[in-house]
Amino acid sequence: MRAFPPGAILLSLSATVFVVHADTSPRAAKIEFNRDIRPILSDACFHCHGPDKNTRESGLRLDVRENALKEGDSGEWAIVPGKPEESDLVRRIFSEDEDEQMPPPEAHKVLSAAQKETLKQWIAQGAEYQIHWAYLPIERPAVPAPGAHPVDAFIRQRLAAEKLQAAAEADKVTLIRRVTLDLIGLPPTPAEVDAFVNDAAPGAYERVVERLLASPHFGERMAVDWLDAARYADTNGYQVDRDRTLYAWRDWVIRAFNENKRFDQFTIEQIAGDLLPDATPEQRIATGFNRNHMINEEGGVTPEEFLANYTADRVETTATVWLAQTFNCTRCHDHKFDPLTQRDFYSLKAFFHNVSEQGVGDYAKPANLSSPPFLALPIPDVEAKIAALKSEIEAVTQDPGPEAKERLPTLKKSLAEVEKTVPVSLVMDDATPRETFILLRGEFDQIGEKVTATTPAVMPPLRADLPRNRLGLAQWLVDPANPLPARVTVNRYWQMLFGTGLVSTSEDFGSQGEPPSHPELIDWLAAEFISSGWDTKAMLRLLVTSATYRQSSKLTPAAHERDPDNRLLARGPRFRLHGEFVRDQALAASGLLVRRIGGPSVKPYHPPGLYEQVVNTRDNPNSTYTQDRGEALHRRSIYTYWKRSVPNPAMMLFDAPFRESCVLRRPRTNTPLQALNLLNDPTYVEASRLLAQRMILEGGASVESRLGHGFRLVTARLPRPAEMTILKASLERTLRDFQADLAGAQAFLKVGEATTDASLNVAELAAYAAVASTMLNLDEAVTKE
Known part of the structure; x- marks a missing residue:
């Protein structure tokens, strides 16, 4: 990769550290500007001596070496390379005179003794600057342990330096659930879990990975994050917020990922x-x-x-x-x-x-035609109707008779009505x-x-x-000469699998973002991504087959003390699922999920009256939410209709973005409203009913086997003895309650449109449904372990 042209780089300095824990103590080894100096200057000096000319004082700019080495307005040289004793910067940071001291007392920025010594040593070593890491050309570093998995080699090297041990591999049940949720956004079935657990042949895990990468649901999972980045929605936004048609683009994204474009x-x-x-x-x-x-x-x-x-x-x-x-x-x-x-x-x-x-x-035009340019989508039935009407209009136009003249307005009106139904997609x-x-x-x-x-x-x-x-x-x-896109993209794939990117600020690789926790690894991955032909599936395969990804996520006291945020990767990833996948998992576990790929967005359950409280109802056909029926209620969440002024509230509770602007990193909150939603939203109440039916009809004759079956459908594992005791006690208690209140049981079982087997005992089904609701609300159910 070629170097940048001389003078093309304006050095920006970061307020963040280059490693997880910055070492600013004096060191005899070579001091690195990006790692050791940039954080100090950015935090303590740049407000007055940085890029912003409007706040710069004394004509001194410390973010660019050429400027920092110039004579200042005071006639002093802030930095004299190799001569700290002649450098005004050193004199001022060590001064005890408040009129001379830098940073000045009123800045409330106090340098530690170690930081002062680091700056002094840096100047003594020649005051070398570095280009900001993100703008450096990508150079593939050597893998620290030749023959080892490249990801593991870089991670283990860092763990050894930090005196930490990698965790053992996760058990097979945890592992298949983790990788299945990560690659297709759905839980594994009990049959898939059993097949993997019982497969003792070499390459069993790799075969699971290949099956998942080949799944048509892979594209749906990958598209969720891309839709956040692209700010995809089904409406235009602002006050009017009418519908638009861009689902064809969404479906293109799904196909592109499935085809491994x-x-x-x-x-x-x-x-x-x-x-x-x-x-x-x-x-x-x-x-x-x-x-x-x-x-x-x-x-x-x-x-x-x-x-x-x-x-x-x-x-x-x-x-x-x-x-x-x-x-x-x-x-x-x-x-x-x-x-x-x-x-x-x-x-x-x-x-x-x-x-x-x-x-x-x-606004005078139909919503789908109000904002050109757009592309009409080919729909054979509609195209046939239009062709027939145009042919009829042409024939009538050539007929001079009075009957033909009378028919012409009606035909033109019919053509206009049909043309309104032609789906279009906004394009460039x-x-x-x-x-x-x-x-x-x-x-x-x-x-x-x-x-x-x-x-x-x-x-x-x-x-x-x-x-x-x-x-x-x-x-x-x-x-390939552009160093950013490959780094940025592999970092997002890492974030998708591990919860946090190698650069945690995945939307900001600039000087105010966090530098990479493993700089050599991100460059190796970026170089590999380019050399592989920008192969997304190959990159994901590489990451999920690493021992680093396959580690147990159990937290040890040592790891909690030394690496509480798991930035060093001494354990496997564990974090809450996106709201889309929480809902999809409930639908899958209950058997309700409709797995059809693509098509127009659908309108599942939604709080009644919410639109009317938010949307301008005057002359606005989109002011009322018209819930869909049948299969549309149980499509995957990526197909849920997204109105910018009234986004799906269940998704918003789990931190989905408004989609008004580009989002590359969702926050992860933990609030009581999330639990209340899982208990009361019709989607989850309905799912609990159907999950209960599966427990009764598929789980065998005993209470234990039925509860175990339901627990597996949600978490992929069987409940432990203590958990089974709690589940049985809950079932017995709710069964007694519903036997005493059959009307309440019937009302509970009527939530949602899906029907259950009428031959099942009402009180028993309601009791199992209540327990199923508890299962869907477990921390383990909404978390990738």
Whole structure:
């Protein structure tokens, strides 16, 4: 990989440490700027002596070596390489005179003795600076233990340095549940668990992994995170928030993951599929990625303002997803911490500024036709109706008789009605060339200097042979010379499996983000990803077959003390599931899940009256939530209709984003409302009823076997003796209660539309359903162990 051009890097300094626990003590070994110095200067000095010219004092800038070595306004040299005794920085940080002391007392930043000595030694060693780690070219490091699994070799090397031991491998039941939830977002069936547990032949686990990677549900699981990144929703947002049709793009994403489309091609088609030679409808549908932003249809707003917002959104989303750079900071001014300028922002905007879109959607048109450009989706039945009507209209038009003239208006009206039903998908085009200008302070009507489409100066330049349009931008993003996209992507895959990325701030690889916990490992993975042909399934296979991934997640006292957040990976991953997978697991365990792939979004159970409290009901056909019936109630959660002004509340309780902007990392909260939702939401009450029926009909004749069957369907394992005692006691108690209150049992069993076997005893079924509800509410049920 080629080096960056001289002078292309503006060094930004980070307030975070390069390793999990920064070592700022004096050391005889070589001091590294990124690891040892950058955190100190960023935290204590940059507010007054950093990139922001508006807050800089004394003309001293410490984030760039050339500036730091210059004579200051006071006539002193802050840093004299190799001569700490002549460096004003050293004199001031050691001074006890409050008028001379740096940082000054009023800054409330106090350097420790160790930090002062580290700065002094760094200057004595020559005051060498380093390029920010994320902008360095990717170089594949040597694997520490040749012959070992590469992931394990890097992880074990770090554990040994920290005097920690890796955990033993998780038991087979835990392992198959973990990897199944991770790769398809659904729990393993008891038959799948038994097959794996009883398979003693070498390669049993690897065969499970291959089966999961080949599953059509793999694409559904992978698409959930990508939809967060793309800010996918089924409505336009803002006050009107009418429906849009972009489900074809969502289904394209699912197919792309299932087909293991190369990630570089996956990128190019979404950024610029319409600009490819002889672009197919599928490639045009892929460009819906950058039409997922909100669209305003309100009257009285300024179209130019929202057109500026849409293009800005595309810049910010693209930069976040592929570069993990916070470009939103540069819409109004140069970045305060990273080497990104306002000119960079608007130069990127120029790539996205030629779409033939309107700033405001046309509310007078049907919702699916209000915001071009769009692509009509081929539906054979509808196309046949349109063709027949057009043929009939043509025949009638050629007939001069009065009867024909009378029929013509009716036929045209019928054609218009049918055309309204044609599903479309929002797409990109490049049909409207526009000039691009820097917008002063980000205001749409404050026009500054004209700019042209180009890439940020801090990053490798756009090759001369690439077009200056979205296709060129997409090809630049996946150019192996660009160090960020591969690092950013493998980090997200690591985050998906381990709960936290090697860079925990997966949306920010800049100086304010956290540096990688294992810098050599992330570079090795990035290099491997590129050399594999950007093969997503190969990367996931590599990660889940590592001993690091297969470790037990049990926490030992030593690991809790030394590595409470598991950043060193001395144990396996354990964290709560996404809300989508919590619901999908309940549907799967109960037997309700409809596994059909793709299609329009569906409307499952939803709190009644919620829409009316939030949505403007006047002249708005979307103001009332019309619940679907039948199979649509039990589709996977990725197909749930997502209205931006009223997102699905059950998903929101489990930290799903609003999908108004790009999100690469969901928070994980733990609140009483989550438990209340699992106990009372019709989805889970209905699932508990059907799970109870499975226990009775499939679980055998004894109470123990029935309860054990239900427990396995939810957690993949059998209950321990103490757990079985609690479950039996709960069943006996609720059975007595329902026998005394048959009306209450019947009311409980009527929640939800799915029917149960009428021959089953009402009180018994209700009692098992109550226990099933408890099972679905277990911490273990909603957690990947």
